[in-house]
Amino acid sequence: MTKDLMHSAELKDLVREAYSSVVSDGDATATRLYAEDELAGVPRSAREFALGVGNHLRYADIQLGETILDIGCGAGIDSIIAAHRTGPAGRVLALDFLPEMLERTASAAAEAGLDNVETIEGDMEAIPLPDDSVDHIISNGVINLSPRKTRTLAECTRVLRPGGRFCVSDFTIDEEDLPPEVLTHPAAWAG
Amino acid sequence: MAERAFVEKMKRAGFTGIEIVQRDAFGVDDARLHPLFTADLIEVIRKTVPTDKQHQVATSVVIKAHLATG
Numbered sequence: 001m002t003k004d005l006m007h008s009a010e011l012k013d014l015v016r017e018a019y020s021s022v023v024s025d026g027d028a029t030a031t032r033l034y035a036e037d038e039l040a041g042v043p044r045s046a047r048e049f050a051l052g053v054g055n056h057l058r059y060a061d062i063q064l065g066e067t068i069l070d071i072g073c074g075a076g077i078d079s080i081i082a083a084h085r086t087g088p089a090g091r092v093l094a095l096d097f098l099p100e101m102l103e104r105t106a107s108a109a110a111e112a113g114l115d116n117v118e119t120i121e122g123d124m125e126a127i128p129l130p131d132d133s134v135d136h137i138i139s140n141g142v143i144n145l146s147p148r149k150t151r152t153l154a155e156c157t158r159v160l161r162p163g164g165r166f167c168v169s170d171f172t173i174d175e176e177d178l179p180p181e182v183l184t185h186p187a188a189w190a191g
Numbered sequence: 192m193a194e195r196a197f198v199e200k201m202k203r204a205g206f207t208g209i210e211i212v213q214r215d216a217f218g219v220d221d222a223r224l225h226p227l228f229t230a231d232l233i234e235v236i237r238k239t240v241p242t243d244k245q246h247q248v249a250t251s252v253v254i255k256a257h258l259a260t261g
């Protein structure tokens with residue numbers, strides 16, 4: 001393995017560790033990001049493990065019948081909202097690399113009475129879906145966690161069909177605004 | 192990653208119509224809710240980032256784009 005790939009594997013382990021031991025914050029994140037009417041139909045379990053950074057679904061304009069890919073679905077809050085919006089003729093492919101997150105999403109979807117959410121275990125840097133198979137990609141606070149963002153974005157364009165749409169919330173940082181002590185901290189590589 | 196770099200990488204991947212439709216300050220208090228901001232990192236931020244800048248240590252953005260049709 002090249003040094004770069006080794007580094008990338010170490011970073012992913014760090015992310016896995018951080019998210020597999022995540023504890024619920026009650027619904028502090030969910031209520032900060034979403035209005036009460038947006039959360040109608042989202043089971044408590046998905047609200048309580050919301051880990052997103054924004055509310056891109058307000059802009060996504062999800063259409064009935066779309067095939068939607070939620071990259072890094074976590075406990076499923078956005079997958080559930082998107083599944084309600086795309087309706088029974090559409091489906092949400094909820095992708096995460098942590099099986100425990102996928103279990104949370106699957107049980108929240110079942111609790112919400114949705115049978116159009118399909119969980120997929122996989123890495124955003126090698127999305128296990130065929131070319132041109134998705135109408136719409138959504139994602140919340142995830143792409144910044146990829147050690148190889150160029151590759152992740154290339155995977156997004158590969159799986160999206162021509163004319164397909166992309167609407168995500170994520171972090172950006174301005175390195176010039178942050179002191180070296182923060183930029184060089186081992187936990188600060190994301191962003 | 193800076194917003195500029197994100198947009199550049201999206202262009203190179205083949206996206207078009209790239210728009211940042213929302214930007215919000217992401218401060219140290221928001222960061223506390225996120226697992227990657229460890230207690231240790233939060234402490235370093237509190238010690239080294241001037242108090243008047245701590246309300247925006249990162250920016251949360253919403254980005255929209257699409258692929259060209261066929």
Ligand SMILES: C[S@@+](CC[C@H](N)C(=O)[O-])C[C@H]1O[C@@H](n2cnc3c(N)ncnc32)[C@H](O)[C@@H]1O
Nearest residue numbers: 019050051052072073074096097123124140141
């Ligand atoms: C910040 S949380 C966001 C979860 C969810 N989108 C939400 O808004 O609550 C990041 C999620 O991305 C997943 N993740 C991180 N790196 C990943 C990767 N390389 N491939 C797939 N999933 C990943 C984590 O397991 C975690 O569930």
